[in-house]
Amino acid sequence: MNMQVSFDATVTEQSLGELFNLPIPEEVTVGVMPPSPLTPRRIDDFVFRMEQVKLLTAFFCSPTPPLGGLFVHGPFGSGKTSVIEQFCARLGLPLVSCDWNYESEIEDLIGTRDIAFGDTAFTPGPLVEAMKNGHVLLINEIDRGRPSNLTGLHGILDGAPLTIRATNEIVQPHPDFRLVVTANSAGSGDRGGQYTGSVRKQDPAFLDRFVFLECVYMDEAEELELLMRKFPAFEGQLVHKLVEFANDTRAKAMDVAADLTIPVSTRTLLRCLWLAESYGISGITFAAQSLDILRPALEPTYLFRLDDVERAVAEKVLDSMMPNQVRLPA
Ligand SMILES: Nc1ncnc2c1ncn2[C@@H]1O[C@H](COP(=O)(O)OP(=O)(O)O)[C@@H](O)[C@H]1O
Ligand SMILES: [Mg+2]
Known part of the structure; x- marks a missing residue:
């Protein structure tokens, strides 16, 4: 060409x-x-x-x-x-x-x-x-x-x-x-x-x-790859859970019946991990905990933007993100 x-x-x-x-x-x-x-x-x-x-x-x-x-x-x-x-x-x-x-x-x-x-x-x-x-x-x-x-x-x-x-x-x-x-x-x-x-x-x-x-949001595998390349100090399982959380919010934002209209964007994910890294969260392993360990970074980059109703939905999704449900990428 x-x-x-x-x-x-x-x-x-x-x-x-x-x-x-x-x-x-x-x-x-x-x-x-x-x-x-x-x-x-x-x-x-x-x-x-x-x-x-x-x-x-x-x-x-x-x-x-x-x-x-x-x-x-x-x-x-x-x-x-x-x-x-x-x-x-x-x-x-x-x-x-x-x-x-x-x-x-x-x-x-x-x-x-x-x-x-x-x-x-x-x-x-x-x-x-x-x-x-x-x-x-x-x-x-x-x-x-x-x-x-x-x-x-x-x-x-x-x-x-x-x-x-x-x-x-x-x-x-x-x-x-x-x-x-x-x-x-x-x-x-x-x-x-x-x-x-x-x-x-x-x-x-x-x-x-x-x-x-x-231009839709990246699929799970692509986004995980991007985040791991940018933030290699984080444990893969933790980042994968975060990407799953983002995808859940995106699905809910598309669903008119769900009470969540603000999805976690790629931009938000990048900012969240940047903040988590600055807070020294990156070294922590995910194994025995929920996605809650990222909360100090997730609050100012995403959760604060939600009203009470939307926040309750997001919190419920967060609660469900337990380590035993980790699905590793194929
Ligand atoms: N495919 C991608 N690869 C790497 N980074 C990406 C990709 N898509 C988005 N980003 C990053 O996500 C952030 C938001 O992207 P941006 O182009 O500003 O989104 P939009 O214009 O759709 O609001 C930027 O920091 C950008 O570098
Ligand atoms: Mg733009």
Whole structure:
């Protein structure tokens, strides 16, 4: 596979399987650019999933630019932002990111005219820079904004040039320019009641201009592997129990009949073990105890966020996490 930038002599072909630590035949290669100052910093122990890499490779590396943008959706802390950053880190792609919210306007992306020393000057926004220079523009939490504020992106998503109204400049899209957005819902609003008042239903015409990549929480074995790689001082059985606890909260959060709407995310797990390690809990063996030994780290990273009803459910799950129920991964 060739990158758009393949005329650049500095691009090297590298094995896709090796880059993403996945079982992909060696002859499948991809163009890798030398990192620029805008290329995200690489996290070596990032866990890539085959389905994600397949779609991301098509989106970023196909010889013809994609018809539209990429919409990454999934629950919080599941790796939406980081999978894009880490993909770009591996391929040396320059990435600019910004966060979207209820107050965001298209001008935040295109740029603003400011008055300085009695004169007005136009400061281009991240969209203009990305389109001109062939950067990846990542807009996080797109479903936190007002749908009507995004219609100004329709033309760009269709591959059209951007006209900057303030200056009348016409910006042609660089062939390497890509637009990626992340959101908790796939644009349909909050169906499960987890994001009440924050996630908004998006305009179907906007959504029609994207290819969708779902980012679910890692499966048990993948998550255990990640946590053990990051926190090797912990006993495997203990971490495995913690992952089981997280999965139980995730199942309950998906179940409208259960009184728990806040799941333990991958981000929460990483923070919990980080805190446990700082508290010196890592050396303790799990054998004769329950998951309760992690409580000093679990309270401030997760349990404090729950109201009384939700907490009672989480406590019940915690109580059931006894060592005799440990299932070792196959
Ligand atoms: N597949 C993964 N491999 C390694 N770390 C991960 C993975 N997915 C998520 N993480 C870590 O979990 C945390 C949350 O990820 P993030 O991308 O910010 O989630 P989201 O954007 O979905 O809220 C980050 O610290 C990230 O590095
Ligand atoms: Mg994110």
